[in-house]
Amino acid sequence: xxxxxGVVSTQPVNQLIYDALLLLQHRGQDAAGIVTQxxxxxxxxxxxGMVRDVFRTRNMRALPGTSGLGQVRYPTxxxxxxxxxxxxxxxxxxxxxxxxxxxNLTNAHVLKEELARVDxxxxxxxxxxxxxxxxxxxxxxxxxxGVPLQVDDVFAAVAAVHRRVRGSYAVVALIxxxxxxxxxxxHGIRPLCLGRGADGTVMVASESVALExxxxxxxxxxAPGEAVFIGLxxxxxxxxxxxxxxxHPCIFEFVYLARPDSVIDGISVYQARLNMxxxxxxxxxxxxxxxxxxxxxxIPESSRPAAMEVARLIGRPYREGFVKNRYxxxxxxxxxxxxxxxSVRQKLNVIASEFAGRNVLLVDDSIVRGTTSREIVQMxxxxxxxxxxxxxxxxxxxxxxxxxIDMPTQExxxxxxxxxxxxxxxxxxxxxxxxxxxxxxxxxxxxNPALRGFEASCFDGxxxxxxxxxxxxxxxxxxxxxxxxxxxxxxxxxxxALPNAQEG
Numbered sequence: 151x152x153x154x155x156g157v158v159s160t161q162p163v164n165q166l167i168y169d170a171l172l173l174l175q176h177r178g179q180d181a182a183g184i185v186t187q188x189x190x191x192x193x194x195x196x197x198x199g200m201v202r203d204v205f206r207t208r209n210m211r212a213l214p215g216t217s218g219l220g221q222v223r224y225p226t227x228x229x230x231x232x233x234x235x236x237x238x239x240x241x242x243x244x245x246x247x248x249x250x251x252x253x254n255l256t257n258a259h260v261l262k263e264e265l266a267r268v269d270x271x272x273x274x275x276x277x278x279x280x281x282x283x284x285x286x287x288x289x290x291x292x293x294x295x296g297v298p299l300q301v302d303d304v305f306a307a308v309a310a311v312h313r314r315v316r317g318s319y320a321v322v323a324l325i326x327x328x329x330x331x332x333x334x335x336x337h338g339i340r341p342l343c344l345g346r347g348a349d350g351t352v353m354v355a356s357e358s359v360a361l362e363x364x365x366x367x368x369x370x371x372x373a374p375g376e377a378v379f380i381g382l383x384x385x386x387x388x389x390x391x392x393x394x395x396x397x398h399p400c401i402f403e404f405v406y407l408a409r410p411d412s413v414i415d416g417i418s419v420y421q422a423r424l425n426m427x428x429x430x431x432x433x434x435x436x437x438x439x440x441x442x443x444x445x446x447x448x449i450p451e452s453s454r455p456a457a458m459e460v461a462r463l464i465g466r467p468y469r470e471g472f473v474k475n476r477y478x479x480x481x482x483x484x485x486x487x488x489x490x491x492x493s494v495r496q497k498l499n500v501i502a503s504e505f506a507g508r509n510v511l512l513v514d515d516s517i518v519r520g521t522t523s524r525e526i527v528q529m530x531x532x533x534x535x536x537x538x539x540x541x542x543x544x545x546x547x548x549x550x551x552x553x554x555i556d557m558p559t560q561e562x563x564x565x566x567x568x569x570x571x572x573x574x575x576x577x578x579x580x581x582x583x584x585x586x587x588x589x590x591x592x593x594x595x596x597x598n599p600a601l602r603g604f605e606a607s608c609f610d611g612x613x614x615x616x617x618x619x620x621x622x623x624x625x626x627x628x629x630x631x632x633x634x635x636x637x638x639x640x641x642x643x644x645x646x647a648l649p650n651a652q653e654g
Contacts, residue, residue: 151178151252151407152223152224152250152252152554153174153176153221153321153360153554154174154342154354154355154356155218156219156322156323156332157349157351158216158217158351158380159216159349160350161216161385162215163186163215163218164215164226166353167218168201170353170355171201171222172202173409174357174358174359177356177407178221178222178223180223180224181236182196182220182222182236183195183196183204183238184196184213184238185213185219185240185249187216187218187324188215188216190246190327191213192240192246192326193215196236200292201222216382219248219250219322219323219330220250223235223346234274237277237279239279239280244291244294246325247286247323247325247326248577249279249281249283249286249291251282251319252320252340252342252619253336253339253553253554254317254318254319255276255316255336256415256552256553257315257316258281258319261281261314262281263432264572265281265288269284271288282311282319282321283323283443284401286321287305289306292307293306293307302365304325304331304379305379308333309392311333312335312336312393315335317335317552317606318335318340319339319340320356320372321334322341322354326334328378329379329382330352330379331377331380332378333378333391334373335375336395336613337395337605337614338396338399338400339400339554341356341357341371341400341408341414342372343372344371345358345360346366346367346369347365347366348367348502351366352380354378354380356396359412370418370464376388376389376390377391379388397601397603398601398604398605399414399605400553401605401606402544402555403419403609404419404423404426405423405543410455415601416600417594417598422593423455424567426456426544426585426590426594427458428593429590429592429593430541430585431459431463432589433541433583434541435585437581438466438539440466440509441476442509443466443509444508444510445467445468445469445471445509445510446468446511447469447472447505448468448513449472449512449515449526450498451474453514456513456515456543457513457617460511471510472498473500473501475497475498479597494522494525498529499535502533506534507534507536508534509538510530510538510539512526514540514543515544516543516547517546518557520576520577523540524576525541538579539583540582541625544609545572545609546584546609547567547608547609548560548563548609549563550623551606551608552607555608557608558580582594591604
């Protein structure tokens, strides 16, 4: 997952893009970048780190122009340690292009070989975003064939990208001297929305919170397969560029990734989490009698709406039992397991009075590796809890995600190949309650009946693009495994073990 934003205005956009990236910081903390356009010239600054650390006053002054784009990176492909793989990416032909991408290409290795052998384009990093940029550049060059750029050429290029590229991609790009292009993959896996300011400024962003938090009015989501071109005068032209688009957004956006105050594809993230809590309450009641539960405690932050609904529906008190230190980095980007375990203790502290002598139901949004859950259960016991029950608002994560969530390998997932009872024993709780897959889907789908379904592969093993096999997953993981072996034999094969102590 990453966060992207693009802006076309009549005023300088550097500060506006910076502010929007701050609102999207939860989508990536590894690197940040901004590029602006003045005339036909691009100005770029990008580096590893959080937005507030990457951009200083001198950097902002060096980003003039009335259009631009930015990205906060959470690495799901390529080399997480490489400064060069921070986005946006740039190529000088045709016209001059810069691009930022949220998602993950499942056929990047095939495309990279095609680009070198057939298209004669050089890829300098392991990033699939650079691959995507070069595919777009090649198709745009073919569509124009040396003549002045027309909007129809842009849409023809995007249609060709859809035919070649597989996977998930929400994209914002600048074409030097012409305007901004935004498009979304034919399945609409990763989110992208569009809004406008009172002064006519047009913004596209990963989440509606970036629009509303910067004073822009949300207008609509970019449709799956759709391309939107915004001229430098602010005029918008949109066209469907996919042959057979379908709408299957990633359900993990609603479980964990997105901010609760965002609305994605017509669904309030906050309401979706409340609904998941309602469905989870039914599972809790069927597993643990409510009379055996003294208190319901969320594991901050994303689980709070679900935990509140569970407490309300089972008729038990809701309490805050963990206090989070907001100045410690999110645990899922910690590179080693020992570091992660230490980070959980640094980041969360218990309020012992809420645990002492009680039967406690902990509610989390999801359980991936189980290591953080085990640590938190142990913290509850050390605080004096008599019995500790754990409920997950999401079903067991049994399969790898290949669409932009850098989950561990299948073997590292605590639910892979194990029964719920076996998982319970590993985590060390007295009862473990998981959400049901179909119940989770229904809880979210009811908020937008127009949706055809969800991308929920990490829960149900169904890969919506139809091109993913265990062999292809292994091939996608291979470059990161090699990088791990070459740098740190104790590091994890995936940088993601989703935190149970997280920011919403």
